[in-house]
Amino acid sequence: HALAPLGGRWGAPAAASAKAATAVALFATPLQWFAVAFFLSAIASGGLARLLREAKAFQPIRAEGPAKHSASRTKTKTPTAGGVALVPAGCLAALIFTRAADPATNAVVVCTLLFLAIGFKDDLGKLRAKNNDAGLSPRVKLAAQVLVASAFVGVVAALSSADVAPVSTTVTFGFGVVGALWEHFLTGQVTGLSGITSLAVSMGRLYYALAAFAVVSESNAVNVADGLDGLAASLCAIAFVALGVVCLAGGRAELGCFAIAMGGASAGFLVVNRHPASMFMGDSGSLALGGALGAVAAAAGGWAVFPLFVITLVFVAEVLSVIFQVGWFKWTKKRTGEGKRLFRMAPLHHHLELGGWGEVKVVSILVAFGAICAVVGVAVAGG
Template identity: 30%
Template sequence: MNDINTYLIVFAGVLFLALGSTPLARKWGLGAGIVDQPDPARKIHVRPTPRVGGVAIFLSTLIAALLLRGAYRELTGILVGAALMSSLGLWDDRFSLRPGLKLLGQLVATGLLLVAGIQVRVFPWQAVNLAVTVLWVVGITNAMNLLDNMDGLSGGIAAIAAAHFSLMCAFSGQYLVGALSVAVMAACLGFLVYNWNPATIFMGDSGSLFLGFTLAALGIKLRFPDNVPFVTWMIPLLVMGVPILDTTLVTVSRLRRGLNPLTTPGRDHISHRLTYAGLTRREAVLVLYIAGFVLGLLAIFVTQASLSEGYIVGGLTLLSGLYILWRLERPPFWPPPEGVWGEGVQDDRSSGRQGPLDST
């Protein structure tokens, strides 16, 4: 069986599992009390909504991954680390964890990748490669967690990122990364049927931490030996550009306002700012989908780019990102309109969103 047939079977199987298991997870979440309660002062949804969709995403992906042949040691490292992240997120959704414990769990999961031999290999100094690996995995994990701030957003961006990873792997013969990417994409698409606005189930930390960790690991595993390391590493940076930009925006914005970017809740993400400019929540999510798709196409181009072309794409992307950050800090995107809610907002002091390491 060739890789394309394998990908199709994995996609169909995981999609079926996710479509079937998400309603079961919803029922279980309601019974177990793992729900996001309505709060007219802070939140938009009007009925208790389970936040256990990540369990369905994780289990659907896990079942497919266990059936894959390939690099057993590396696959084990990814799966065990991903299981730890999903379990950590579920525990946080149910009981709340202190920020330090969440960070410790993320570091342990990253350590499992390192033990399995999955690490950044860009610099001639091993210590620098290890440090960048930890920064990348923990950073992307929390970026996806932060991005989970609007119905359909985090799951859709994860599906788009995984789709681009799988396309690049199909053309370059990277079986393990490709098959896992297809599984993640299918699991997210199955979940999105129930998470699209108005959502009947939320992903929760069990999903966002799992997806962030897994996509970070897959990004490290991408290999394009004909390209220099700088160009190769532009590829996952571009694919994960939306969560990276969103995290950069809220970090810079909160620091500028004298707030702690890690523990301060706030409706100051890109998606919220688009609604302040007049878009509906669905439209805001679709705009970010398009951005993720365009960045993914750029990443595919970079797989065949020369060093000079890579520098040009990287430079233009960086300048565009800086301009977007500057523009989103100004009207009509910020500050939020006075007293607006519904399709909009409240400020940091009254928001229900948490920081990436916050549990209160």
């Protein structure tokens, strides 16, 4: 593997080898990774949708959600747990192309499948009870996520210590890219006079706590965002491809392969999940996809964590909208005796829906913003 980034930029050996590999791969291999995963996911998802529809495994609609969702015959008769098709499709494609030869990527695959198992257990409970509030309790679900994430980062740390898959524990904030772009916008050249520079923070073993947090937080963030047809799948497709590019440029080609394959699988799932959806991914899909995003960045190293959160900024905004909504309601109720809301409804996509935007418009706007975040995230990775 190439060297981890130094001082906010990739080391010279890393840059040389990564550029040589990427020059060949970007026009061939990554497209193959994406395409194979896309078709595996599309075929598996289509078949699973038919089976689940015959079994009447329909998604219970959340009572607290928008009224038009509960009233929609389309949504109330839509099968769920589509992650059972899409997630293994992406993992299989990645294992085929990496030949299961990279221990770190194999660990990411296992972590992803364990998050899939947590989500499937939750989906199964909801389907059996025909109640969206059934399934795993929030505490049990979070405990399971933390347990899997902790075990995963333990493996990453062990692989790094054994020099099998070295991980940089220096977290790099690529603000220098912003400074350079600002200077170029104002003067037409990069002068270094803006004062906006990159920041590198050496975290040592604390990095692994941050890595576990990234895995769990991304898992829950994607889960929160999965509330409109095609939203989570589209954003994941974009985010995985962007993260794959970051990994390729940083010299971690196997992790890049996994990420791009998962992006292809997410895009393939849109065959059944685009509006009007004929199947939802359920917690099986959302928990696993989010966990996979965090796991890739965690296994890559500190240089990938900040770009991850930039790339997935829409997911971050979605989960923060829920946190702020609940916090503001509790605080105002304690102060005034009456709880008040910051948003019409949380998460953010429902707030926009209740503001008069149609479902397709909300998804289109958020996906467009997600694409912008992905480009910025890739840019700051080299900052």
